[in-house]
Amino acid sequence: MDVVVRAVRLTRRYEMGDTFVDALRGVDLVLTRGEFVALVGPSGSGKSTVLNLIGGLDRPTSGEVWIDGTELSGSDEQTLTRHRRRHVGFVFQSFNLLPRLTAEENVALPLMFGDVPEMERLSRARMLLRRVGLGPRLIHRPGQLSGGEQQRVAIARALVGQPALLLADEPTGNLDTGTGAEIMALLKELNREQALTLLVVTHDPEVATFADRIVELRDGRVE
Amino acid sequence: MMTLKDLAKTSLGNLGRHKVRTVLSAIGVTVGILTLVTMLSLGVGVQREILRAFQGVGLETVRIYPVTEEQSSFSRFVEPQRTILITPELVDELGARDDVEAARPYIRVPWGANISLQVGDEMLQVSVDEVSWLPGEPFTEQPELIAGEELAADARGEIFVSLDPLRAVGYEDREAVAELIGQEVALVLKAPRGDTQAFPLRLVGVYEPKYGFDGPYFDAHIGVDDALALKAWWYNDPDILEHEGYDALTVKAASLNDAVQIVDLLQERGFEVRSLKTMLDTVNKTMVVVQTMLGSIGGLALFVASIGIANTMIMAIYERTKEIGILKAVGASPGDIRLLFVAEAALIGLLGGIVGTVGGWLLGLGLNRGILAYLKWKDVPVTGTFFSVTGWLVALALAFATMVGLLAGLYPAARAARLDPLEALRHE
Numbered sequence: 001m002d003v004v005v006r007a008v009r010l011t012r013r014y015e016m017g018d019t020f021v022d023a024l025r026g027v028d029l030v031l032t033r034g035e036f037v038a039l040v041g042p043s044g045s046g047k048s049t050v051l052n053l054i055g056g057l058d059r060p061t062s063g064e065v066w067i068d069g070t071e072l073s074g075s076d077e078q079t080l081t082r083h084r085r086r087h088v089g090f091v092f093q094s095f096n097l098l099p100r101l102t103a104e105e106n107v108a109l110p111l112m113f114g115d116v117p118e119m120e121r122l123s124r125a126r127m128l129l130r131r132v133g134l135g136p137r138l139i140h141r142p143g144q145l146s147g148g149e150q151q152r153v154a155i156a157r158a159l160v161g162q163p164a165l166l167l168a169d170e171p172t173g174n175l176d177t178g179t180g181a182e183i184m185a186l187l188k189e190l191n192r193e194q195a196l197t198l199l200v201v202t203h204d205p206e207v208a209t210f211a212d213r214i215v216e217l218r219d220g221r222v223e
Numbered sequence: 224m225m226t227l228k229d230l231a232k233t234s235l236g237n238l239g240r241h242k243v244r245t246v247l248s249a250i251g252v253t254v255g256i257l258t259l260v261t262m263l264s265l266g267v268g269v270q271r272e273i274l275r276a277f278q279g280v281g282l283e284t285v286r287i288y289p290v291t292e293e294q295s296s297f298s299r300f301v302e303p304q305r306t307i308l309i310t311p312e313l314v315d316e317l318g319a320r321d322d323v324e325a326a327r328p329y330i331r332v333p334w335g336a337n338i339s340l341q342v343g344d345e346m347l348q349v350s351v352d353e354v355s356w357l358p359g360e361p362f363t364e365q366p367e368l369i370a371g372e373e374l375a376a377d378a379r380g381e382i383f384v385s386l387d388p389l390r391a392v393g394y395e396d397r398e399a400v401a402e403l404i405g406q407e408v409a410l411v412l413k414a415p416r417g418d419t420q421a422f423p424l425r426l427v428g429v430y431e432p433k434y435g436f437d438g439p440y441f442d443a444h445i446g447v448d449d450a451l452a453l454k455a456w457w458y459n460d461p462d463i464l465e466h467e468g469y470d471a472l473t474v475k476a477a478s479l480n481d482a483v484q485i486v487d488l489l490q491e492r493g494f495e496v497r498s499l500k501t502m503l504d505t506v507n508k509t510m511v512v513v514q515t516m517l518g519s520i521g522g523l524a525l526f527v528a529s530i531g532i533a534n535t536m537i538m539a540i541y542e543r544t545k546e547i548g549i550l551k552a553v554g555a556s557p558g559d560i561r562l563l564f565v566a567e568a569a570l571i572g573l574l575g576g577i578v579g580t581v582g583g584w585l586l587g588l589g590l591n592r593g594i595l596a597y598l599k600w601k602d603v604p605v606t607g608t609f610f611s612v613t614g615w616l617v618a619l620a621l622a623f624a625t626m627v628g629l630l631a632g633l634y635p636a637a638r639a640a641r642l643d644p645l646e647a648l649r650h651e
Contacts, residue, residue: 057552057645077557085554096549096648100236110553112229161554 002033003066004164004197005054010063011220012049023049024060025220033164034195036188038211040202045217047201048169054199055088055167056080068164085114089158093170095150097142097157103129104138107156114161128156132186148179155186159196166190168200172207184210225559234567237539238574245571248535251528252575253582255521256624260583260612261590262517263619266510268587268611273506275607282503283482287472288495307493308468317474322481327376328469330450333457340384340443341409341421345392349384349441351410351453369397371404371428378446382408382424386431387439400429410443412456420456422449525623528575529631536568536635540642547639548647557640564636565629572628573621580620584612 012024023046031037039047052058053065056072065072067087072080084090097106107125116124129138132152142150151171158166168187172180184200188210191198200211208214216223225233238245290307309328318326332338332351339346374383386400394400409421424445432440445453447469455463476482482498489496540547547560555563587610598605 052645055552057648081551081554081556084552085556090552092648096545096552098546098549100240109550112225112233113550113553113555113559118226118228157553 003030004033004035004068005029005031005199006064006066007050007054008064008066010050010053010060010065012046012053012058013061022220024053024063026063027217027220027222029054029215029222031165031197031199033197034191036191036198036200036210036212038200038202038208038214039217040205040208040214041217041223043203046220047203047217050217051167051169051199051201054165055090056083057090085110085161087163088165088167089161089163091151091154091158091166091168091171093173095142095147095154095174097150097153099142102139102141103134103145103153103156106142106153107160110157110161124160125156128159129153132156146179147175148182151175151179151183152186155183155190159190165197165199168198170202171200172202172204177206180204180207225562230562230566231570233563234570237543237567238570241539244535244538245574248528248531249571249575249578251524251531252572252624252627253579255524255528255627256576256579256620257582257586258517258521258524259623260580260616260620261586261610262514262521263616264583264587264610264612265517266514267613267616268591268607268609269510270507271611272607272609273503282499283476283479285474285476285482285485285489285496285498287474287489288497289468289470290493290495305467309470309472309494310468311464314469314472317472317485322477322484324475324477325376325473326475327473328447329471329473330447330454331470332450332453336453336457337413338443338453339411339413340388340441341411342389342392342394342403346411347388347391347441349388349410349443351443351445351450366430366432369429369431370401371426373428373430374444374446378427379448380424381427381446381449382410383428383430383444384408384426385440385442386429388441388443389429391439391441404428410445410453412453414457414459416459422453424449525627528572529627532568532571532628532631533635535571536564536632537638539567540564540635540639544642544647544650547642548644548650551642551644552648560642561636561640564639565632568632568636569625569629572631573625575628576621576624579624580612580617583620584610586610587612 007027007029010024010027010029011022014021014023027046027050029050039050041047049058053060053072054067056065060073063073067083070079070083072083075083090096098109101109104122104125107128108121111121111124126135126138129135129152132155134149134152134156137145137149140149142153145153151174155166155171158168166187171187172183175183184207187198187200190196198211200207202208287309289305289309292304292306311328314326314328317323336351338349338351340349369386371383374381389400389403394403403426406426407423408426409423411419411421413419432442451464455461460466474482474485476485479500482500486496486498486501550560550563591608591610594609595606
């Protein structure tokens with residue numbers, strides 16, 4: 001099987017003044033290509049920390065993260081940046097779109113840092129926005145879009161760099177149930193169509209049902 | 224890496240979000256650049272005016288003066304004795320040189336002398352000077368020849384007068400004046416000792432000076448030999464040339480290089496030598512003082528402005544922490560973030576610089592008008608453009624303004640680049 005992500009004995013300790021908080025106490029996780037995995041658990045269980053470590057937004061206190069043959073935990077900032085740019089796409093709970101850019105500009109934004117000519121950036125952004133069902137909304141700004149539409153823009157943005165791995169942190173957390181289900185269905189479609197590897201963090205059992213596999217975290221350990 | 228277009232677009236968009244803040248931060252740069260542009264345009268303009276004004280005379284012209292003994296507190300009310308004289312031999316020697324086109328001695332008609340121009344039966348006081356109306360004083364318009372011709376360099380027994388004294392004695396129009404050409408007139412000297420002497424001279428030409436203020440000008444010009452005769456009579460000393468020599472000597476060298484050599488030669492012999500080049504050097508030195516003063520003001524303003532820009536950028540980074548987190552999450556490198564904020568700061572500098580450059584140019588125009596109006600009111604015969612904004616000056620000012628912004632942005636941008644992406648994303 002084609003392994004996309006291999007996390008080995010990950011620990012993450014946060015310093016809070018004089019005390020420590022151990023968010024992760026040795027997590028092992030393997031994602032294979034095209035797999036849709038839901039990471040579930042109560043709040044404070046360390047789900048988001050795992051996501052951030054795999055996404056290269058954070059470094060583990062110990063352990064290793066292997067992605068496409070590169071080990072992230074000991075890498076420099078440059079390698080992490082390149083990893084975020086080429087290998088992963090992020091979808092956040094609060095969408096995190098830039099409010100003064102239009103939908104297509106938001107989607108094209110990551111390509112600005114990746115040497116892609118402006119015309120190609122916009123055409124790729126438009127294509128993806130049409131794919132997520134926002135063809136008529138290309139030049140709307142986030143403030144003019146509903147929550148579900150904003151999350152679709154965010155998904156398009158996460159995919160514009162053609163990553164192998166999509167990381168979503170509570171993607172339905174700010175949406176009502178119906179819209180949330182639509183977003184999850186969209187993610188599932190993308191996962192099937194493009195053999196996209198998907199790791200979704202959620203505390204909602206309904207959301208987790210869309211996944212091929214559910215990994216449950218409790219107190220920083222895989223159950 | 225982002226392209227320049229991406230940078231410009233993104234930075235302009237970000238600055239456009241806080242227009243008032245951007246403008247306020249840029250004002251410091253505007254003031255600084257305005258001062259610098261005004262100062263430099265003054266330097267450029269004055270130098271160009273001087274060069275232009277002196278070009279007619281030629282930089283190869285050298286003027287030599289006799290040397291007088293040093294004045295002490297005992298001798299300062301006595302006419303000083305000359306120790307090094309401009310003798311006729313020196314004039315001949317210089318005139319014979321290959322690298323000299325012309326050597327023209329000059330005799331100053333005594334300043335206190337009471338001299339009248341006699342035309343027919345009419346007498347009118349005039350001031351008499353050497354053959355000097357061509358090639359013109361610096362900064363003044365060329366006089367207009369009304370009738371006859373100019374006084375030749377070696378004129379003898381001839382006189383060249385301004386129009387006003389003739390007008391005053393009834394020759395109102397050009398035709399009447401033209402009829403006077405070739406007629407005999409006289410300069411009449413009245414010495415304090417009681418003697419009066421008339422020097423008959425033939426009128427060769429009449430001109431109208433254009434000094435930029437209203438006359439009347441009662442001026443007359445005569446050749447050096449006639450001036451010598453007047454001076455000798457005035458001091459009652461027929462051998463005055465032997466005792467005092469000429470009052471000055473103008474040497475026109477064949478080229479600028481020759482002029483430099485003649486200056487050296489005569490300075491070695493102890494003469495006081497002035498060339499337009501030495502005058503230009505003096506003017507340049509004065510300009511340096513003025514420019515240093517204005518430059519300090521401009522520099523100070525720019526220093527304060529850079530602090531303002533740095534402050535603005537630090538605030539902007541605080542406000543946009545979350546945005547920086549998003550940019551980092553989607554693949555912006557620390558270098559990209561640094562570039563974005565440096566570009567934004569540089570753009571503030573550039574905007575301030577553009578306004579400052581235009582302002583400096585306008586200020587120069589206004590000051591120039593004001594100065595000319597004031598000089599006219601004060602009857603100082605000067606015209607010209609003393610503030611000149613050239614293309615390279617604009618380029619320099621804008622580059623400098625951009626540089627100030629850029630430098631001010633370096634520290635804030637480095638802070639932004641160092642932000643931890645996860646913490647930045649959590650920032651609200």
